[in-house]
Each structure stands twice: as C-alpha cells, then as structure tokens.
Amino acid sequence: MAVINEQGLQQIAEIIKQHQMLAGAMLPILHAIQNSVAFIPDNAMPLIAKALNVSRAEVHGVVSFYHHFRTEKPGNHVIEVCRGESCQAMGSRTLERAIKSKLAIDYHQTSSDQQYTLEPVYCLGNCACSPAIRIGDDIHGEVDPGKFEQILDALTTYSLELK
Amino acid sequence: MSRKIYLSLDTTARSRGTDLVAAQVEKKLKAQPELNGKLIRNGSRGMFWLEPLLEISTPKGRVAYGPVAASDVSAILNQQCFDDVIEHPLCLGFTEQLPWLKSQQRLTFARVGVIDPVDVEDYINHDGFVGLTNALAKTAQQLVDQVKESGLRGRGGAAFPTGIKWQTVLDEPEQQKYIVCNADEGDSGTFADRMLMEGDPFVLIEGMIIAGLSVGANQGYIYLRSEYPQAHHILKLAIKNAEKAGYLGQNIAGSQHHFALEVRLGAGAYICGEETSLLESLEGKRGLVRAKPPLPAIEGLFGQPTVVNNVISLASVPYILTHGGAKYRDYGMGRSRGTLPVQLAGNIAQGGLVELAFGISLNQLLQQYGNGTKSKRAMSSIQVGGPLGAYLPSEQWDTPLDYEAFSSIGAVLGHGGIVVFDDTVDMAAQARFAMEFCEVESCGKCTPCRIGAVRGVEVIDKLLAGNNSEAQRQDHLSLLHDLCDTMEFGSLCAMGGMTPFPVRSALKYFPDHFVTPPLNHEDQVND
Structure with a gap:
C-alpha cells in the first residue's frame, strides 16, 4: 500500500x-x-x-x-469498463479484450507509463446504448474497439489555447 | 420572453453527444441574437436512439428533431422553427404526438424530459409540490392510508407494499426516524432511477418530504451509487435550490414541519442495494447484510426506525397525493397496481424508458416499443430484473408484466430492466457470469453465497471443459443443481438466494448450450 x-x-x-x-x-x-x-x-x-x-x-x-476505493496511486486516466449483462449483449467481451490488449494491462493494473488504470465496473446505467465505459466522469456509449481508439486519441491530444 | 430550445443533460443522451450539439446551439444563438432563443438542458424523454434529441417550443407544442449532429444545428435553427413544424429531414413532428411516447402512461415520469430539472419554478408550473400541499393538510395516518390505498409496492424489485412499511415506522413511538432513499441502482439493464434523478429530482425530493410527514421523520438520505456522477451533480443542485425555495430545512413550505435531506455516495458495491447493507454503509461500515429481524422499519439507520424505499417508489408518492390513491390503483392488474417504468436495454434497436400500467406482455412491449434487435438478428433470450433475474426463452415472452405472473414461472420482474440478447448469445457463458458476479459482489457474511459462488464458477468450468464422459457430465450437473439449492435456501439475502435464478433458467431452457462447448468457449460470445 x-x-x-x-x-x-x-x-x-x-x-x-x-x-x-x-x-x-x-x-x-x-x-x-x-x-x-x-x-x-x-x-x-x-x-x-x-x-x-x-x-x-x-x-x-x-x-x-468497497471496489471504488484504492490504496495505490492510479494512472492519469482511470478507465472503467462495464461488464454488466446489457453490455455483454452488445459485445463487451470483445471490447474488454481489445482494451486490455491495446493498453497492455489487465483489470486493476496501471500502465507502466502511469497513463492508464483499468477497472471493471458493474453497470453505468447507460444500458440503452451498450457497451459503455467511463473515463473520469465522462460516460461513453456504443463503444467498440474502433471507437475506443478514438476516445483514447482524444485523451492524449491536448488543445492549446493561444492568447 | 425568449423562445425555448431543449437538449438533454441525461447521462445516456450525453454519451450520444448532446454536449457537442448544445455548444453549437449556444454559438448560433450568440451569433444571431435576433432569434431570441434560450437553451434549456433537461432530462431525456427516454427515446435514446433519437438522442441527441433537439426540441423547440412552438405555440402549437414542442417540435422534435433527432438524432441531431452539431452540423445540423444551423439548418434547423431559424425564425420559422419557433412557429411550427418545418421541412427538415430530421424533423419528427410534435414530440407529444410521437406514438412511442403518446401510448405510454407516464405518471411518475410525467415531467422527465419536459422541465428544467433544477428549476423549482418550472417544477411548480408543472403541478409540482401539489402533492406536498395536499399532504400538509392531512394527518400522518391519512397519508399512510392514501399510500396503502394506492397499492404501491416497492419498485426496487422486492415489491413489498410501501404503505405497510410506512405504517410500521409510523407506529413506532415518537423518536428520531429516518427516510432513506435507495438510489443504488446496480442492476444491469436498469436506468429508471438515474433518468428520474437527472430529469426530475424534485419529484423524488417531494416524495421523501411526504414520506417524512407520513411517519414523523425529519431527516432524509439519498444513498446514490458512485457510478452516477451526473445524477450526483444534479441532485446536489436540486437540493440546494429546494432549500433556497423553502421546501427543505426548517418550516417546509411555511408549515411547522422540518425536513433535511442529504445525498451520500456509495462506493461501487452492488450489495449496498440490499437495504440492510445500505444502512451499514450509510453508517460508515463495510456493507455487510444484517440478519432480519429486526426490520429496518423498527431498527434501521443508527438503530432508529427507518423507511428505506427505492427512488421510483418515493417518486410515485407525489402523484398519489395529488390525484388520490384510488386513481393510481386504477392502473395495473392483479396485485400489481399503478405503473412500472420499464427499461429496454441490451441488444435492442429502440432502447429507452417505457412507463406503462402493469399487465402488458413482454411480447407486446417488445413489438410495440423495441423494434427488434440492434444487430438485426433474431432475439433468443431475455433477462428480466437484473443480474439476479431469470433468462426467459421465447415461449415465456407472453408473460404479462406482473409481479405474481413472473414469480409463477420462476422469474422476477425486479426493477423492470429488460435485457435482450440475440441468437449469438452463449447461455453457458451467461450462467457462468452469474456465479462470477456473485463471487465479486458477495458481502461475504454468509457461507452459501460467499463460497457457493466460487464453487459455482468452478463446477460450470468443469462442465464446459469438453473432456467429460456422460457420467461425469451428469455428476457436474447434479452438483450444480445441488449448489443452487444450497444458495437459494441457505443465503441470508437475495444476492446468494437469487443467483441461482439466471443459472437454472439457462440450464433449463438452453440445455444445448451446455452440451458440446466449442473449443474456444469464451471467444464464441459476440465475436
């Protein structure tokens, strides 16, 4: 700890x-x-x-x-992947494999560059638009491996405001 | 007066991009002040396949456009759109006339997707606080009698008569009593509580105040799951605004009564949706289930008499006090009175919220509202009532939505979540998941649940290993059935007690899924 x-x-x-x-x-x-x-x-x-x-x-x-509390410092982005039945019905098992492979980590792990921590979650209440993931307080629906890559790209792209 | 434009701030609507559309609307309104438009972020109508749904208020009613992308905004927003329906490919006509919405019986969800969720005045303009005003003129016993007369039963899933629960708390001698709202909506496939809290939090607040008046409680807590950040944000704002307007705190609505309300966050434990575990958690402990008796109505939060009710149960109370218990009871069938907000989820083309009187069959519901699967494949199995609910095969889809009818086929209606699977589903994997879920979420207090779930996963793995003789297969199956019996009859609460429901129904109605498992069993699912 x-x-x-x-x-x-x-x-x-x-x-x-x-x-x-x-x-x-x-x-x-x-x-x-x-x-x-x-x-x-x-x-x-x-x-x-x-x-x-x-x-x-x-x-x-x-x-x-409580699953929510952690005793280790997480990565910059905590990515929670819904494992509920509604998401399973829409391909979340494929999605979770793709996410684990993309980030090269399993659940409850943090990537070596300290960027991402991956956690399972049991329902985000976004079940009309499954499968869902949560990053910070943002909930994304109808996520497939392709959309996940886009979300990830957006996370790592910073917009610079020129004054 | 400015002209109103509506876009939802509901979690699911936002996940479909309403924030981007809203930004575009604001930009357009700023660039063209002559439009005199005002954007209001409201709850969702629950037609999620049409989100982002843009609504524009006209003298003839609200006109709907959807699903709208940010790039569509410019073409829709013009002078004409505030007068009537306009020619536009995304124009759906008047919102209230859409058959999907018009055919519903929205009693509890009447204002969700209509009003500004955190504007007290808007709430009052839509019959808000009428129930409370009526309640203030009644005695506590009269209030409890109204709720009893309505036939309202706990919408969290257990379906215990709400009026009887309230009577028990009222009958306890005068002392510190509590109203606790169970907003730990953990069942997969359910989002009615979330939609209500995001779309019309005042109706929940009003219901809790009335509950307080009914049993003599002056303190309420909403125990909200941490997975709902948007609902948390909106509830806090709504409570603040209700306090400012004099509906919470001292002398509510100018009366002699006091009622304080606080939101407390859970921390990702499914078991805390069980009422005694929830109370332990509110007290600041591990969410271990308590043995009953004593009932929470007699010894609940901090040992005091406590009403613990689900969000929808409490949010149904203002309607009952506005229109009378008998009016509410007129809806429904058998012992299931009133309406049930059904949530269509999983692999379904038109996912969303349908509030209807009890009694419609699953088949009718899916045909009238679901529009088939999203994958365009055949539906094969439907899980009703969350992860502890049975999987129903097609021959059971004519069951009416009624607590007793579902119970008679070994299923549960629960909180009204309906999760549709198409014909690629691997029911053995679903049965295994039911046990796995119980293993992850068991509080660990009683052995049948804590150990049973672990053994359940193991025996299903052995059953599916693919190298069994017929005799070994039968051994594993009989062990699994035996284990299900032990869990069902030996567990302290519904977590272990109902985990066998999905497992047994999968075994019974989809036996071929357990026979010759393909080699890469897990990989088969949904690939």
Whole structure:
C-alpha cells in the first residue's frame, strides 16, 4: 500500500476535520480524500481512525470492502469498463479484450507509463446504448474497439489555447 | 420572453453527444441574437436512439428533431422553427404526438424530459409540490392510508407494499426516524432511477418530504451509487435550490414541519442495494447484510426506525397525493397496481424508458416499443430484473408484466430492466457470469453465497471443459443443481438466494448450450 508525503497528510487532516462531524462520516471522508489525492494512503488511515474513534483495522476493513476505493496511486486516466449483462449483449467481451490488449494491462493494473488504470465496473446505467465505459466522469456509449481508439486519441491530444 | 430550445443533460443522451450539439446551439444563438432563443438542458424523454434529441417550443407544442449532429444545428435553427413544424429531414413532428411516447402512461415520469430539472419554478408550473400541499393538510395516518390505498409496492424489485412499511415506522413511538432513499441502482439493464434523478429530482425530493410527514421523520438520505456522477451533480443542485425555495430545512413550505435531506455516495458495491447493507454503509461500515429481524422499519439507520424505499417508489408518492390513491390503483392488474417504468436495454434497436400500467406482455412491449434487435438478428433470450433475474426463452415472452405472473414461472420482474440478447448469445457463458458476479459482489457474511459462488464458477468450468464422459457430465450437473439449492435456501439475502435464478433458467431452457462447448468457449460470445 502506498503512502503520501507530509504535505499531503496535512491536506488529508484538513479534509477529515471538514467531514468528521457528519453522521456516518466514514464514506464521505474516504470519498473526499480519494477525490483530492486519487487514492487512500496507508498513512492516512490512523488519522481517520482517530477522528472517528474506531480502530485502524476498521478503517482498513471499510477501504478494502468497497471496489471504488484504492490504496495505490492510479494512472492519469482511470478507465472503467462495464461488464454488466446489457453490455455483454452488445459485445463487451470483445471490447474488454481489445482494451486490455491495446493498453497492455489487465483489470486493476496501471500502465507502466502511469497513463492508464483499468477497472471493471458493474453497470453505468447507460444500458440503452451498450457497451459503455467511463473515463473520469465522462460516460461513453456504443463503444467498440474502433471507437475506443478514438476516445483514447482524444485523451492524449491536448488543445492549446493561444492568447 | 425568449423562445425555448431543449437538449438533454441525461447521462445516456450525453454519451450520444448532446454536449457537442448544445455548444453549437449556444454559438448560433450568440451569433444571431435576433432569434431570441434560450437553451434549456433537461432530462431525456427516454427515446435514446433519437438522442441527441433537439426540441423547440412552438405555440402549437414542442417540435422534435433527432438524432441531431452539431452540423445540423444551423439548418434547423431559424425564425420559422419557433412557429411550427418545418421541412427538415430530421424533423419528427410534435414530440407529444410521437406514438412511442403518446401510448405510454407516464405518471411518475410525467415531467422527465419536459422541465428544467433544477428549476423549482418550472417544477411548480408543472403541478409540482401539489402533492406536498395536499399532504400538509392531512394527518400522518391519512397519508399512510392514501399510500396503502394506492397499492404501491416497492419498485426496487422486492415489491413489498410501501404503505405497510410506512405504517410500521409510523407506529413506532415518537423518536428520531429516518427516510432513506435507495438510489443504488446496480442492476444491469436498469436506468429508471438515474433518468428520474437527472430529469426530475424534485419529484423524488417531494416524495421523501411526504414520506417524512407520513411517519414523523425529519431527516432524509439519498444513498446514490458512485457510478452516477451526473445524477450526483444534479441532485446536489436540486437540493440546494429546494432549500433556497423553502421546501427543505426548517418550516417546509411555511408549515411547522422540518425536513433535511442529504445525498451520500456509495462506493461501487452492488450489495449496498440490499437495504440492510445500505444502512451499514450509510453508517460508515463495510456493507455487510444484517440478519432480519429486526426490520429496518423498527431498527434501521443508527438503530432508529427507518423507511428505506427505492427512488421510483418515493417518486410515485407525489402523484398519489395529488390525484388520490384510488386513481393510481386504477392502473395495473392483479396485485400489481399503478405503473412500472420499464427499461429496454441490451441488444435492442429502440432502447429507452417505457412507463406503462402493469399487465402488458413482454411480447407486446417488445413489438410495440423495441423494434427488434440492434444487430438485426433474431432475439433468443431475455433477462428480466437484473443480474439476479431469470433468462426467459421465447415461449415465456407472453408473460404479462406482473409481479405474481413472473414469480409463477420462476422469474422476477425486479426493477423492470429488460435485457435482450440475440441468437449469438452463449447461455453457458451467461450462467457462468452469474456465479462470477456473485463471487465479486458477495458481502461475504454468509457461507452459501460467499463460497457457493466460487464453487459455482468452478463446477460450470468443469462442465464446459469438453473432456467429460456422460457420467461425469451428469455428476457436474447434479452438483450444480445441488449448489443452487444450497444458495437459494441457505443465503441470508437475495444476492446468494437469487443467483441461482439466471443459472437454472439457462440450464433449463438452453440445455444445448451446455452440451458440446466449442473449443474456444469464451471467444464464441459476440465475436
């Protein structure tokens, strides 16, 4: 499990302070941390445990239970591929093989250039336009291997604004 | 007054490119201020094959154009388009007259795709908060009686009578009580909750306030799945606007009642759609299923009496309080009263949302609304009710949409998701996936589910290995059936208890898929 530096820890302490008074604050805190630093650092768990008056084991238990929370720094783009039945009916098994082969990684892995992390997801609610993938907060529908390559190209092309 | 143009901000509509079209519309309106047009981003009508659907308000009603590309915008937007239907290849005529939409009975989805989802005033102009106003003049018991009279049953899938659940919470002595909305819509093939939250969040908020008045609760939580970022964004905005307008917080709508509402995000665990697991998660714990009793209605969130209802159940309540329980009950058949928002998904040409009274058969529904498969091949198998629902062969497609009718053939209607597969489907692979899904998503608390799913995948792999003698094959099959029994009768909740449904139906109705598997079994599917 990965850790974060002192500056990151201070940032996390601040996040915990902002949320700890909520009823059932654990998930809101974990979401806020992951949104801020992209993962739940190992050395943040004692801080959460102390703030919520639970054991470190309990914090670890919650983090490890939910698929959404990760304990390693992900790549710049997290690509989630839907494995639900609706997407299967529209060729997602072929798509997931093509994506794995294109990125040369399997699920739960990050590409060696730290660009992409690949995760399975069970339904994005885009089932009228299957198969679907999610990158960041963008959901793409009717994806086939060709469309995936275009999406990938768009991700790596930066538009420069000239002033 | 400016003239209105509508484009959807629904997740699926956006996945088909409405944002690009919207940018083009804004550009055009800026370049031609004399058009005096205003773009409104609303929910989707649910005709997803027509998205991006551009609608233009005219004195005769809204005119629809679709599917529109950014390059079409310039030709559509002119002075004439605000007066009437115009000559254009993408012009579909008046939206409300489209047969696909006109033939539906949209009670719960009446405003979805019509109003600006985060504009309180627009909501009120479309009969919003009428149910709440009526509710404020009634006693808690009268409210519960209205819901009982409507015959509303839980739309999440379990179909438990909503009024009875509310009565249980109302009957608990006065104390801190909660309303929890289950918006963890995890079933593949379902998106009705998402569409509603993105298209008309106020109707859900209104339903939750009425639920609060009915049982004496002043705090609500919407437990939303993290896979729905757009719904999250819209809900937060809608709650803020409802607070500003005095419909949430202290003294709602000028009354003596208080109701606070918060959205909480799940974290990618399918099991948290199970109500007790959801409550554990809201409390900040691992989403382990609780043994019942005690019922959540008696000891729910933080040990307090709690109403846990699905999004559509709660969003149906304002209609009931506006028009009366009897009016809602007039729709439907048998013990399934009211309407069901059906979601057409998978390999289907016209995927989308169809809200109809219970009673229409699957066949009629597909013929009238589905327009065949997207792949143009024959339909072969339909999974209804999510990953824990049975696969139905064609001989069962005349089953009416009714909880009891589905139950009598060993299937479930669930949350109304209908996933169509064409004749290239490999049902053995689908059965294996059902077990695999259970393995990934089991909370791990009870053994039949946690271990059963793992063994299920193993035994299906052995069955399909292709090197079995007939005796070995029979052994594997009987083991699989035995395992299904153990899971069905021994599991704590529906996760392990219903995983056998898709497996058994695949075995029973598609036995030849399990006989001589091709060598590259996995590769066969959908290639």
